Amino acid sequence: MNVIEIKNLTKSYGSARGITDVTLNVEQGEVFGFIGPNGAGKSTTIRTLLGLIHPTNGTATIFGKSCIEDPSVRKDLGYLPSEVFYYDNMRVIDLLKYSASFYGKDCTARIKELAETMDLDLKKKIEDLSFGNKKKVGIVQGLLHEPKLIILDEPTSGLDPLMQQKFFELIEQENKKGATIFFSSHILSEVQRLCSRVAFIKDGRIIRLEKISSLQENSYKRIHLEAKSGLSDSLFKVPGISDLKLEEGKADFIFKGNINDIVKKAAEINLRNISISEPDLEEIFMHYYAKED
Numbered sequence: 346m347n348v349i350e351i352k353n354l355t356k357s358y359g360s361a362r363g364i365t366d367v368t369l370n371v372e373q374g375e376v377f378g379f380i381g382p383n384g385a386g387k388s389t390t391i392r393t394l395l396g397l398i399h400p401t402n403g404t405a406t407i408f409g410k411s412c413i414e415d416p417s418v419r420k421d422l423g424y425l426p427s428e429v430f431y432y433d434n435m436r437v438i439d440l441l442k443y444s445a446s447f448y449g450k451d452c453t454a455r456i457k458e459l460a461e462t463m464d465l466d467l468k469k470k471i472e473d474l475s476f477g478n479k480k481k482v483g484i485v486q487g488l489l490h491e492p493k494l495i496i497l498d499e500p501t502s503g504l505d506p507l508m509q510q511k512f513f514e515l516i517e518q519e520n521k522k523g524a525t526i527f528f529s530s531h532i533l534s535e536v537q538r539l540c541s542r543v544a545f546i547k548d549g550r551i552i553r554l555e556k557i558s559s560l561q562e563n564s565y566k567r568i569h570l571e572a573k574s575g576l577s578d579s580l581f582k583v584p585g586i587s588d589l590k591l592e593e594g595k596a597d598f599i600f601k602g603n604i605n606d607i608v609k610k611a612a613e614i615n616l617r618n619i620s621i622s623e624p625d626l627e628e629i630f631m632h633y634y635a636k637e638d
């Protein structure tokens with residue numbers, strides 16, 4: 346069964362592009378990644394799905410119902426917006442209790458449990474919290490009623506690495522308990538870590554929808570080499586190398602293929618340094634998805 350169904354969803358802001366013809370389904374129990382660079386249309390898709398803004402065209406349903414026509418579906422939904430705004434002079438606990446009151450259930454124990462996991466001080470005033478701690482309030486607020494569907498829009502921005510780790514564990518636990526997760530991000534590695542499928546959005550359009558397993562088979566690396574002497578470009582005539590930049594004993598390129606081929610090549614060079622890293626999303630868009638342009 347599909348928990349989310351988005352069909353030909355289009356949203357224009359006057360003459361400005363928002364999203365165009367977005368179609369995707371999220372199955373029950375899935376952790377689905379939604380990835381794209383800044384301004385690609387992630388938040389617009391989510392806000393239209395939630396009925397917070399009206400589509401120019403197309404349809405979007407949650408549990409088979411439209412949020413606009415049937416706002417009751419929101420009871421089973423936890424949403425963490427990309428930016429959170431609160432009444433500054435409220436205490437965290439009062440804000441969370443107020444949020445819980447909309448669901449008509451006692452969420453006190455759950456709030457305490459989540460606050461403990463995320464290391465959030467419930468007694469503090471919102472205005473005294475850092476950006477990252479405000480984000481934690483949003484996370485607790487999104488999860489306190491144990492929703493069946495959790496929609497997260499850039500949830501880790503502002504969280505330190507330890508908190509990101511705890512947050513991922515929390516999301517994994519919720520998924521094991523049966524929640525479906527829709528996870529928007531511009532960080533490929535966190536989507537790769539958590540999700541089973543991912544949709545790539547670029548310039549308002551879905552350009553790829555893939556299983557994470559097939560994405561990993563096609564994985565790209567960015568490689569940087571520094572040699573003690575000059576480097577000739579004949580050394581880099583290896584299939585799978587692209588975006589080669591060579592200057593004064595330094596080489597920088599993207600490689601797709603068997604990493605051993607590059608390690609063997611590097612062994613021929615008198616190296617000062619080598620680094621192998623994940624290319625960032627922009628690079629993947631430029632190289633892996635260039636043919637989609």
Ligand SMILES: Nc1ncnc2c1ncn2[C@@H]1O[C@H](COP(=O)(O)OP(=O)(O)OP(=O)(O)O)[C@@H](O)[C@H]1O
Nearest residue numbers: 358361362363381382383384385386387388389390
């Ligand atoms: N209220 C608005 N009025 C006009 N244009 C808008 C509005 N909201 C979004 N847009 C435009 O719609 C496009 C998609 O924006 P959106 O915020 O959905 O992207 P995003 O993928 O969520 O980006 P980010 O990662 O930066 O949050 C952008 O070109 C943006 O400028």
